[in-house]
Amino acid sequence: MKRKVLVVNSGSSTLKFKLFALPEEEVIVKGMVDRLGLDHSVFEITYQGQKHTQEIPINSHVQAVEILIKQLLDLNVINDVQDISGIGHRVVSGGPYFDDSTLLNEQSLSKLSQIDEYAPLHNPAERKGIEAFAQMLPEVPQVAVFDTTFHKKLPKMNQVYSIPKEYDEKFGAHRYGAHGTSHDYVSHKAAEFLDIPYSQQKMISLHMGSGVSVTAIKDGHSFDTSMGFTPISGVTMSSRAGDIDISLVAFLMEKLQINDIHEMIDILNNESGLKGISGISPDMRDLISAKDSNPDAKLAIEVFINRIVKYIGSYIAEMHGIDVMIFTAGMGENNPVIRQAIMDNFNFLGMKVDQVANENGKGIRQISAPDSKITALVVPTDEELMIVHEFERLVK
Numbered sequence: 001m002k003r004k005v006l007v008v009n010s011g012s013s014t015l016k017f018k019l020f021a022l023p024e025e026e027v028i029v030k031g032m033v034d035r036l037g038l039d040h041s042v043f044e045i046t047y048q049g050q051k052h053t054q055e056i057p058i059n060s061h062v063q064a065v066e067i068l069i070k071q072l073l074d075l076n077v078i079n080d081v082q083d084i085s086g087i088g089h090r091v092v093s094g095g096p097y098f099d100d101s102t103l104l105n106e107q108s109l110s111k112l113s114q115i116d117e118y119a120p121l122h123n124p125a126e127r128k129g130i131e132a133f134a135q136m137l138p139e140v141p142q143v144a145v146f147d148t149t150f151h152k153k154l155p156k157m158n159q160v161y162s163i164p165k166e167y168d169e170k171f172g173a174h175r176y177g178a179h180g181t182s183h184d185y186v187s188h189k190a191a192e193f194l195d196i197p198y199s200q201q202k203m204i205s206l207h208m209g210s211g212v213s214v215t216a217i218k219d220g221h222s223f224d225t226s227m228g229f230t231p232i233s234g235v236t237m238s239s240r241a242g243d244i245d246i247s248l249v250a251f252l253m254e255k256l257q258i259n260d261i262h263e264m265i266d267i268l269n270n271e272s273g274l275k276g277i278s279g280i281s282p283d284m285r286d287l288i289s290a291k292d293s294n295p296d297a298k299l300a301i302e303v304f305i306n307r308i309v310k311y312i313g314s315y316i317a318e319m320h321g322i323d324v325m326i327f328t329a330g331m332g333e334n335n336p337v338i339r340q341a342i343m344d345n346f347n348f349l350g351m352k353v354d355q356v357a358n359e360n361g362k363g364i365r366q367i368s369a370p371d372s373k374i375t376a377l378v379v380p381t382d383e384e385l386m387i388v389h390e391f392e393r394l395v396k
Contacts, residue, residue, distance in 0.1 A: 003085040005391055007384040010129025013038055015064045018384045025385060029077055030390040031296035033064040043067055047075050061132035069136060086395060087133050087142045088387035089127045093119035094146035101149060101390040104130060106141040119230055121269060136225035143391045150180030150224045158224040179207040183215045185386045186328045186379040193364050202319045204312055214308060216315035224318055226311050232269055235307040238282035241272035242307060274300045284331055284338060309345045322374055326386030328381040343376055
């Protein structure tokens with residue numbers, strides 16, 4: 001009998017899932033709960049090419065799990081809940097406690113509840129998902145896979161902030177990074193695709209979705225990364241500000257008469273970035289469509305590319321070179337205009353774009369010209385499959 005592992009990504013108002021059949025690593029079911037806890041909640045599940053959607057009140061993560069299990073039974077995906085061999089959860093931050101993926105038990109769940117503040121927009125919701133599955137399927141093993149794990153071996157100089165050392169020692173106040181599961185997956189896939197030794201490469205991985213991060217990978221480890229203590233810092237993103245002068249934050253709070261720092265952080269997370277600069281949309285596709293007639297849309301695109309180029313340039317200097325540049329996630333995999341704009345900035349280093357390859361094709365592929373001195377690839381990310389691999393490693 002095939003083993004089935006469920007991979008879950010819980011948000012405050014969403015719960016996304018994929019069910020994998022092993023050992024084939026085939027996705028047999030995928031779907032999501034949207035508007036969880038809000039009006040007009042939607043449950044969506046796709047099985048054997050058929051999408052089933054229903055609008056149904058879903059008030060909690062526990063209720064979302066109940067509906068998911070019922071749907072799996074009704075569709076005969078499983079005959080019994082024991083057909084689910086395990087559950088893997090994506091968790092953004094492991095904080096100072098988790099250096100590796102972990103099998104969830106009473107002790108690790110207790111530690112998990114203590115690190116909400118290290119990713120306040122993500123960890124609490126992800127923990128609710130874990131607790132809901134633990135309540136509904138108490139006998140099924142669960143694993144948490146942390147976005148921060150890949151960055152645990154950052155050199156100390158790239159991990160610490162220039163603040164009193166005791167703040168790090170007492171509170172874990174240092175750079176954790178994010179998107180580590182994605183950067184780990186695509187960098188290994190790139191080395192495999194190119195048939196080169198992973199541990200001897202200088203790579204820069206660009207995870208460009210609604211969240212965007214740039215990671216330098218040297219000698220088989222994360223060497224530097226753009227996101228910091230939380231995922232709000234780094235480059236300009238869809239609705240996140242990225243790097244910003246902290247004194248400007250205090251200045252704006254005074255001018256806007258904002259007394260609660262969480263209100264200001266909400267603005268920096270949800271009203272800034274491409275959305276804030278353009279005044280139109282957080283979606284790069286909308287901005288590209290509007291750039292010829294709207295100067296703010298054009299400026300937002302320019303800022304986005306500029307910030308990424310700055311990080312890439314600094315990482316090339318840090319690593320004393322670059323062998324491979326990787327584009328991944330929604331924008332990285334599907335937006336040739338942005339890829340070309342970024343790559344063109346490194347023509348002076350001998351990077352050359354293969355126009356046809358960049359504008360066409362699917363899956364993992366090389367988009368730099370054969371005589372380019374820097375190899376550029378598009379590598380579709382698969383964080384869910386990485387979570388399955390981590391589940392298998394820990395449970396075995």
